[in-house]
Amino acid sequence: MFSSVRRLLFLSVRNGLISGVLGFCLLLALYFMGRHPFLFPIYFDFRLILLSVFIVMTLKEFRDDFQEGILYFGQAMISSFVFTLVFALTVSFLIWALCLIMPAFLTSYIETATEQLQSIQPAVIEQLGKDAYERNLNTLPATNGSDLAVDYLVKTFIISFFISVIISVILRRQPKTL
Secondary structure (H helix, E strand, C coil): CCHHHHHHHCCCHHHHHHHHHHHHHHHHHHHHHCCHHCCCCCHCCHHHHHHHHHHHHHHHHHHHHCCCECHHHHHHHHHHHHHHHHHHHHHHHHHHHHHCCCCCHHHHHHHHHHHHHHHHCHHHHHHHHHHHHHHHCCCCHCCCCHHHHHHHHHHHHHHHHHHHHHHHHHHHHHHCCC
């Protein structure tokens, strides 16, 4: 029982760290290619693919190598949660550190996001609400590295929750009862 839990946690933490470093490298690559990674719509976010691939790898390895082909939904969700926690904390910490080491990352985000907000058509601003639009525009210059790190952390958990449920249902296998 406890060795099974240790293996589950070990695989989740190991793969969370590996994917966290890889995710941060992808984030840096996008930034240095001139595309700020925080300004992509969520449906184009590389985390969708990265999280999906690594969660599947983690769960399949646990199921096939340590559980004799048996994986319960609860085990899969716990593993996915631990994996996501490690991934999100790793990348969020590295984003925070990057903003301290290289302030241009944060500055370019603020400038580009401000330009995007200012380019919104007046009709769209009316639909969104003038107060909300102005509040966002006014608070954007006060954004710091912690804000970006927390934003990344929260969005990662939102993305991962839906991916985890789907993958956990697909990969679960229970023992056959006779």
